[in-house]
Every structure is written in C-alpha cells, then in structure tokens.
Amino acid sequence: MKLITRNTDYAMRALCYIAQQTKDSVPVTEMVKDLAIPRPFLRKILQTLSGEGMLDSYRGQGGGFSLSLSPSKIFITDLIKIFQNAIQLNECIFKKKMCPNRKTCLMKREMDSIEKDVLLRLSRISIASLISNGNGKRSNRERKEGRYGEA
Amino acid sequence: MKLITRNTDYAMRALCYIAQQTKDSVPVTEMVKDLAIPRPFLRKILQTLSGEGMLDSYRGQGGGFSLSLSPSKIFITDLIKIFQNAIQLNECIFKKKMCPNRKTCLMKREMDSIEKDVLLRLSRISIASLISNGNGKRSNRERKEGRYGEA
DNA sequence: ACAAATGATACTATGATAGTATCATTAAAA
DNA sequence: TTTTAATGATACTATCATAGTATCATTTGT
Ligand code: FES
Ligand code: FES
Numbered sequence: 206m207k208l209i210t211r212n213t214d215y216a217m218r219a220l221c222y223i224a225q226q227t228k229d230s231v232p233v234t235e236m237v238k239d240l241a242i243p244r245p246f247l248r249k250i251l252q253t254l255s256g257e258g259m260l261d262s263y264r265g266q267g268g269g270f271s272l273s274l275s276p277s278k279i280f281i282t283d284l285i286k287i288f289q290n291a292i293q294l295n296e297c298i299f300k301k302k303m304c305p306n307r308k309t310c311l312m313k314r315e316m317d318s319i320e321k322d323v324l325l326r327l328s329r330i331s332i333a334s335l336i337s338n339g340n341g342k343r344s345n346r347e348r349k350e351g352r353y354g355e356a
Numbered sequence: 357m358k359l360i361t362r363n364t365d366y367a368m369r370a371l372c373y374i375a376q377q378t379k380d381s382v383p384v385t386e387m388v389k390d391l392a393i394p395r396p397f398l399r400k401i402l403q404t405l406s407g408e409g410m411l412d413s414y415r416g417q418g419g420g421f422s423l424s425l426s427p428s429k430i431f432i433t434d435l436i437k438i439f440q441n442a443i444q445l446n447e448c449i450f451k452k453k454m455c456p457n458r459k460t461c462l463m464k465r466e467m468d469s470i471e472k473d474v475l476l477r478l479s480r481i482s483i484a485s486l487i488s489n490g491n492g493k494r495s496n497r498e499r500k501e502g503r504y505g506e507a
Numbered sequence: 508a509c510a511a512a513t514g515a516t517a518c519t520a521t522g523a524t525a526g527t528a529t530c531a532t533t534a535a536a537a
Numbered sequence: 538t539t540t541t542a543a544t545g546a547t548a549c550t551a552t553c554a555t556a557g558t559a560t561c562a563t564t565t566g567t
Pocket of ligand 2: 448461464
C-alpha cells in the first residue's frame with residue numbers, strides 16, 4: 206500500500222534540488238552526488254520529466270536540466286500522473302457482475318471519498334512548498350520574486 | 357497506487373455475506389455461487405481469516421464458516437493488516453542519509469498526516485456499516501428479477 | 508578531437524499480487 | 538461403514554508493477 210513510488214519521490218527531490226540551484230542548468234552528475242540516487246535511474250527519471258515538459262534540457266558539455274515551470278506550479282500529483290499507474294485506491298472488483306447497486310454501494314462510496322481527499326491533499330504539495338521550509342534554502346529566483354511556496 | 361488489494365476486498369465481501377446469512381455456518385461452495393470469487397482463492401482467504409481468529413470453522417459435511425466477532429467489530433483496517441504489507445504511504449527513502457532534518461521534513465510530515473487520515477477513515481468502515489445499506493449479497497427478490505445492479 | 512552532457516531504447520531483477528493445485532483430515536448422512 | 542461434503546495445510550505458478558541497468562547515438566563547449 207504505497208501512495209508514492211520511488212520514481213515519483215526521486216523526481217520530487219530532484220526537482221527540489223534543481224529549484225534550489227542558482228545555475229542555469231544542473232547536470233545529473235551533480236545531483237547524483239548530493240541526492241544519492243542511482244545514476245542511471247535518475248537519468249531515466251529526468252529524461253521522462255523532460256519529455257513531459259517539466260524540465261528543459263541542455264545537451265553537451267555544460268548542459269543539464271532546468272525547471273520549465275515555476276516551483277509553485279509543480280505538484281506531486283503531476284508527478285504521480287507521470288510515474289504511477291491509475292490513482293485508484295480500490296478497484297471496484299464487482300463491476301457489472303454482482304454489486305446490487307453501484308449507486309448505493311457503501312464500499313465504493315467510502316473509497317471514492319477517501320481517494321478524493323487524498324488527491325486533494327496531495328494536489329496541494331508543490332515543489333515550492335517543500336523547499337520553502339526546512340528542506341533547504343530558497344532559490345535566488347524565489348528570493349527575488351518574493352515568492353513563498355504555495356500555489 | 358492501491359489502497360485495497362483483492363484479498364482484502366474479497367475478505368470484506370465474504371464477511372459481509374456471512375454476516376447476512378441466518379445459518380450457523382456458511383460453506384465456501386455457497387459463497388462462490390453468489391460472490392463470483394475464484395473458489396480456491398476464496399478458500400485460501402477464508403482459511404487465513406479463520407487462522408487469524410476472525411472466523412470460526414466447522415469441518416465435515418454441513419460445515420463452513422461463521423463470524424467469530426460481531427460485524428460491528430470487524431473493520432477494514434483489520435483485514436488490511438492481515439492481508440497487506442505495511443500500511444505506509446511513502447517510504448521515506450532518504451532516511452538517515454541526506455534529509456536535512458527529519459523533524460522538519462515537509463514531505464514526510466505531509467505524508468504522515470495523509471496516512472493518518474486515511475487510516476482513521478478506513479478504521480471506521482466495519483462489516484456492519486457495509487451491510488446496513490444496499491451492499492453485500494443480492495436479495496432473493498433481486499435474484500428472481502435477474503437484477504444485476506450496475507450503474 | 509575530446510570530454511561532458513542528454514536522447515533513445517532495450518534489457519534485467521525483484522517483489523507483491525493474484526491466483527492454482529493437492530493431499531490430508533474431519534464429520535454428517537446414506 | 539462407506540460416501541460425500543466440507544475445511545486444514547501447504548506448495549506451486551502466473552502476472553504485473555516497481556526498480557532498476559546497460560548501451561549506443563547525438564549534441565555541444567573547450
Ligand atoms: S462493488 Fe463496485 S460498486 Fe459495489
Ligand atoms: S526524506 Fe525521510 S524525513 Fe525527509
């Protein structure tokens with residue numbers, strides 16, 4: 206019963222890391238040093254993020270990755286969508302088969318409600334909200350713009 | 357991202373089913389007919405429940421299973437504990453390794469909080485609460501009318 | 508030219524989930 | 538007492554998601 210898988214989690218942290226750098230772009234080599242994530246795995250994750258438009262990438266020497274979006278506009282739910290399968294807490298096994306009445310099925314109703322709650326709460330966690338407090342310094346960009354986490 | 361796996365779900369439904377029977381004990385054969393769960397799988401699940409003290413079992417012809425506890429004292433969290441691994445929504449991957457400060461780690465704090473919420477809500481769902489309304493086996497009338505629920 | 512980076516893509520490993528399959532034992536009923 | 542219908546115990550298999558690895562190609566700054 207895991208809500209967050211490693212690639213999602215790693216992605217979060219990598220994005221936090223990048224957000225906190227002042228450089229124009231951050232290479233994997235550097236992240237690996239600080240984040241202790243297996244290099245090929247992190248590379249794959251970053252490539253995916255790049256493909257999904259969350260990161261801009263720069264090839265060649267001196268290249269690396271930078272955020273495409275403001276840290277306050279990147280939410281953990283975005284990453285879940287990218288890296289994890291269905292956000293679906295229970296599968297409603299007896300679809301058409303036998304549940305007497307899906308509209309009144311308490312099991313389904315409760316699960317749906319819990320799921321809604323979870324997603325709502327997750328959808329409030331942004332990169333900005335994570336780096337704005339305790340998890341490290343704020344970026345220059347944030348400091349300049351006076352942004353404090355939160356959407 | 358699944359909160360409830362099949363064995364937990366099947367267990368819930370089987371328990372609901374048993375709770376609704378008037379007989380002293382319900383055999384697997386009968387449950388399989390109505391619940392459309394693969395027989396050997398359901399058998400395994402019920403054996404586990406029996407071993408865990410959720411069901412009493414009666415061997416031999418005319419045997420079967422009956423609830424050991426009142427339906428209002430069987431909660432979905434009990435079943436999750438029995439059938440699923442750790443209830444742990446995120447794994448806190450960077451344990452002692454690198455998280456600047458575990459006490460202030462926002463990621464961890466948020467996840468812990470969400471997890472607590474989910475468990476609280478799940479801990480309120482009992483067999484009794486599920487059978488009190490529309491759920492569980494189809495009534496004789498429904499069976500006669502050939503109604504197969506569905507939304 | 509070389510070194511340092513990403514892009515693309517295919518492959519492998521592990522573990523959890525979701526089952527199946529058998530044989531042994533018990534107990535009611537014929 | 539034999540048959541039959543049930544559970545007990547236990548081992549096996551299949552599938553899928555997660556969690557990675559491994560290579561080669563391409564780009565780009567020095
Ligand atoms: S089982 Fe899916 S709606 Fe009741
Ligand atoms: S990463 Fe586990 S506490 Fe911050």
